[in-house]
Amino acid sequence: MELHYLPWHRPAEQSDRPCVRDGHTELTYAQFAERVDGAAEQFADHGVGPGSVVAVMLPNRVELLVCLAAAWRLGAAATPVNPVFTASEATYQIADADAALVVRASAGAPDGGRWSVLVDDLRTAPTRSVPAPVTAVGDLALLVYTSGSTGRPKGVELTHRNIAAMAGSMVEALRLTEDDHCLLVLPLFHVNAICVSYLATMIAGAQLSVLARFHPVEFLGAIERLRPTFFSAVPTIYAHLVALPSDVAADTSSVRFAICGAAPASEELLRATEQRFGFPLIEGYGLTEGTCASTANPVDGPRKAGTVGTALPGQVVAIMDNDGSLLPSGRRGEVVIKGPNVMQGYRNRPDATVDALGDGWLHTGDVGILDDDGYLRLVDRIKDMIIRGGENVYPKEIESVLYGHPAVLEAAVVGAPHPIYGEVPVAYVALHPERxxxxxxxxxxxxxxxxxxxxxxxxxxxxxLPKNPVGKIDKPGLRAGLAQKPAQQGV
Incomplete structure (x- = not known):
């Protein structure tokens, strides 16, 4: 398997082609490779080598991508950290990943007590001869943290084989070429932005424009100015765009398609987006443990409303019954996945890894139905996960914080419907009688x-708190009550 997204594997004839830009920096493929070499040399000076982990706690910017590739050049892995994490959240991830080095935006940002480098101090070129890269397909490439049912985030271990398979699958499914141009708006601590927007674009030899944040009017202005051919976003972004006043207009004719994922989208939202902006909206489905995406409606083929499409190239998506048998089309069961994109496991979580992968399938915890043409329709979620504007929020993590107060006897967190964000977390708490x-x-x-x-x-x-017949907190009952009174839009 060739790792064509790595700068040192790019064809020499592409050296002068535009590679990546943000609001401050614009680099060709050759200039990006030089930045990577400089950062890799600096990381090595801090002891980073094969098997190390580099924590990258930066907002969306070119240097974040440079740091990922620099770690990979040394045979190390990268763990992208949400730049708005509290010190508690960041320190937990940095420690759990056992990061050898932290790259951060400012001296006041958390470093977990590890060696750190400020982003403005990154070397932009090597100062001496750089050793040959040592990256291998079986090396750990990414540790992407996702909250779990225990209430503590889990590190999803993704190798270069995983991310190369995922990015290559997207190139094939989306028919990407060097003429394409991706506008990256999703946060780069998510595997969606890394694999679909960054790595797939690099494999295709196309160009990438990185936005620091999403603002509806600014986003449309970026499309008009930069002329991208595609982008990936979440339903909340499309809801904000559709909600703009009718006199807000932009030339979006360069966009040949856009991707919608990370959370369920209504047929009305998909239709309204396409009607207003004129490009097809491709809905897909996946999870971090599957290195981002496992199904998508085709760019050029039939797109079935109410489904998240068919299995992406190289993957098998099936429906499993409670007894472990695979079900025929039309039957409801758990969505399970196989393919080279499936994670290696959860870092330091052998029991959770067995639960997710023990029978050779990745168990998603989602309930779905496959039709006769292989299109997947999601009908329920087994897990209690709340999806707020495309971000996964796990109730157990919030409940663990609430239980940290000595007056809290019971706590339950569920998702309340919200017109913009889809769902938002709400909490119910019962107190100790004397506190x-x-x-x-x-x-x-x-x-x-x-x-x-x-x-x-x-x-x-x-x-x-309400209980079911076996004495457990009745979360379905709490959710049912909230469904009758959605949370206010201004949350």
Missing amino acids: SVTETELRDMCTQHLTKIKVPVSITITGA
């Missing part, structure tokens, strides 16, 4: 330990 705490105090505690999107939009203190 007290206010909603404000609990919210402040959550704000201290959790990223903003994980902080419950409401915390209800009640005498007791």
Whole structure:
């Protein structure tokens, strides 16, 4: 397997082609490779080598991509850290990954007590002869952290074989060529942005424009100015775009397709986006453990509304019954996946790895149905995960923080419907009879330990939480009640 996304594997004739840009920097393929060599030399001076992990805690910018490739050049892995994490969240990931080095945006950003380099101090070129790269397909490439049912984030181990298979599959499915131009708007601590926008674009020899953030009007202005041919986004972004006043217009004719994933999108949203902006919207499905995507509606073939498409090249998507048998089309069961894109496992979590991969299939925890043509329709979620604007929020992580207060006897967090974000977390808390705490105090505690999107939009203190017949907290009942009164749009 060839790792064509690596700068030192790119054809020499592409050296002068535009490679990547952001709001401050624009690099050709040769200039990007030189930046990677400089950063790799600097990382090596800090002891990074084969088997090491480099934590990269940066907002979307060219240097983040340089750092990923620099780690890979040394046979090391990278773990991208959400740049808005609290010190508690960042330190946990840095420690769990056992990062040898942290690249951060400022001296005030968390470093987990490890060696660190400020992004503005990165070398832009090597100062001496750079040793030959040592990257191999079986090397760990990425540690992408996703919250789990235990309430503590888990590191998903992805090798170069995994990410090369994923990115190559996207190139084939999306028919990418060197004439394409991707506009990257999703955060680069997600595997979607890394594999679909960055790596697939590099394999195709195309160009990549990186946006620091999403703002509806600015985003349309970037499309008009930069003339990209495709981009990947989440339903919340499309909802914001469609909600713009009718007099806000932009020339989006360069876009030959856009991708919608990370959370379910309504048929109405897909249709409204296509009608307003004139490009087809390709809905897909996947998860971090599958290195991002496993199904997608075809770019040029039939797109079936209400489905997330067919299996991507090189993957097998099936429906499994409770007894482990595979079900025929039309039958409902758990979505399971096989392919070279499936993760190696969870870092330092052997039991969780066996649960997810023990029978040779990746168990997604999602319920779906395959039709006779192989199109997948998702009908339910086994897990309690909340998807807020395309971001995965796991109730257990929030509940663990709430249980940290001595007055909290019981806590339950569920997703409330929201017209823009899809879902937002809300919390219900029962207190010890002889102790007290206010909603404000609990919210402040959550704000201290959790990223903003994980902080419950409401915390209800009640005498007791509802239970089902076997004594467990009745989360389905809580969700059913919330479905009758969606959260306010301004959350």
